[in-house]
Amino acid sequence: MFLGYLFAVLAMISIGVLGILSKLADRKSCPPLITTLILFGGSAVFMALYVRFVQRATLGPPAVVVGVALLFGALAVLAFWVFLYGLQFGKITTSWIFMNLSAVVPATLSTVIYQEQISLAKGLALGFVVASILLLWKDKQKESNLKDDGDESEAPVAKSKVKVWMAAMLAAFVLNGVCPFGLRVLAGWGLARQYTPVYLFYWYLAGLAFGLIWLLRGGKRMSGAGWLIGLAMALASVCGQLFMGLAMAYGASGSVVYMLGMGASMCVVVSGGLLFFHERVGNLGKLGIAVGLLAAVLLGATA
Numbered sequence: 001m002f003l004g005y006l007f008a009v010l011a012m013i014s015i016g017v018l019g020i021l022s023k024l025a026d027r028k029s030c031p032p033l034i035t036t037l038i039l040f041g042g043s044a045v046f047m048a049l050y051v052r053f054v055q056r057a058t059l060g061p062p063a064v065v066v067g068v069a070l071l072f073g074a075l076a077v078l079a080f081w082v083f084l085y086g087l088q089f090g091k092i093t094t095s096w097i098f099m100n101l102s103a104v105v106p107a108t109l110s111t112v113i114y115q116e117q118i119s120l121a122k123g124l125a126l127g128f129v130v131a132s133i134l135l136l137w138k139d140k141q142k143e144s145n146l147k148d149d150g151d152e153s154e155a156p157v158a159k160s161k162v163k164v165w166m167a168a169m170l171a172a173f174v175l176n177g178v179c180p181f182g183l184r185v186l187a188g189w190g191l192a193r194q195y196t197p198v199y200l201f202y203w204y205l206a207g208l209a210f211g212l213i214w215l216l217r218g219g220k221r222m223s224g225a226g227w228l229i230g231l232a233m234a235l236a237s238v239c240g241q242l243f244m245g246l247a248m249a250y251g252a253s254g255s256v257v258y259m260l261g262m263g264a265s266m267c268v269v270v271s272g273g274l275l276f277f278h279e280r281v282g283n284l285g286k287l288g289i290a291v292g293l294l295a296a297v298l299l300g301a302t303a
Contacts (some may be wrong), residue, residue: 004247004252005252006246007244007247007250007252008252011192011239011241012268015268016206016265016268016269016272017268018237019099019265019269020092020269021232021233022083025226025272029156031226032084032085032087033081035083035226035229036077036081036207037077037085038227039233040080040208041204041208041234042073042233043200043204044201046199047242049269051197054200057197059198059201062191065199067198069201070202072178072179072203073179073207074205075178076176076207077176077207077208077211079100079171080172081094081167082172083176086167089162089164092270093273093279094289095158095165096270100265101179102173104183105174107254109178114184123293125295127297128292132288132291132295138284139281139283149218175185180241181240182203183199183245183248184248186199192248193249196249197287200241229264233282240265243290244257252268
C-alpha cells in the first residue's frame with residue numbers, strides 16, 4: 001500500500017510539471033495541435049522503450065487492453081488539444097484548475113461503477129468543484145470588464161475570448177476526466193500491474209493517430225524549442241500516467257489516486273505560474289483556487 005501512495009505522489013509532481021510546460025509552450029507560441037502530437041508521439045516512443053527494455057515484454061497485450069487504450073487515448077488527445085487551444089485566452093494558474101478538478105469525473109465513475117465508498121464529504125467536494133469553476137469564470141469576466149473600461153473598441157473581442165476560454169476549459173474538464181478512466185478499468189479486471197505500460201503505449205499511439213488526421217489539414221511547423229518543450233511534456237505525461245497506473249496496481253484506491261495525481265498537482269502548477277510567469281490572479285480567482293484545493297483535499301482524505 002505504501003508503494004501505491006508513493007506512486008500517487010510522484011504522479012502529482014509529474015502532472016504538475018506538465019501543466020507548467022504547457023504554459024511555456026504557449027509563451028513560445030507553439031501551435032497547440034502540433035505540441036499535442038509531439039507530446040503523444042514522444043510519449044508513445046518512451047512507453048515502447050520502457051516496455052521492451054525495462055519490462056522486457058512484447059507490445060502484444062490481450063486485445064481487450066488494446067481496445068480500451070484506443071478508446072480512451074482518442075479522448076485524451078482531444079482533451080489536451082482543447083486545453084492548449086483555450087490556454088491562449090487565459091492564465092495557467094486559472095486554466096489548469098479545470099484539468100485538476102476534472103479528477104472528480106473518474107473519481108465519481110470509480111465510486112459508482114466499482115462501488116467504492118461514498119461519503120458526505122465527497123458530495124461536498126463536488127459542490128466545491130462547481131463553486132470553484134464559477135468563481136474562476138467570474139474572475140475571468142471581471143478581468144475582461146477591466147480591459148473594456150480602458151478601450152471600448154476592444155470590448156466585444158475581450159468578451160468573445162472569455163466565452164472561448166470558458167467553453168474550451170469546460171470541454172477539457174469533461175474529456176480530461178474521462179480519458180484516464182481506462183486505467184481503473186484495467187485495475188478492475190486485474191490487468192493493471194502487468195499491462196499498464198503497454199496499455200499506455202497504445203493510449204498515446206491512439207492519440208497520435210487521431211491527432212494526425214487534423215494535422216494533415218493544417219500544414220503548420222514547429223520550432224526547435226517547441227520540439228524540446230513537446231518532448232519534455234511527453235516525458236512528464238508518461239511519468240504521470242505510469243505512476244497513476246502503478247499506484248492503483250499496488251493497492252491505492254482509484255479515487256485517492258485520481259485526486260492526488262490530478263487534483264493536488266494544482267499546487268505545483270499554481271506555484272509555477274506565479275513564480276515563473278508572474279501571472280496575477282484576482283481575488284475571485286484566488287478564492288476559486290482555494291475552493292478547488294479544498295475540494296481536492298476533501299476527496300483525497302475521504303476516499
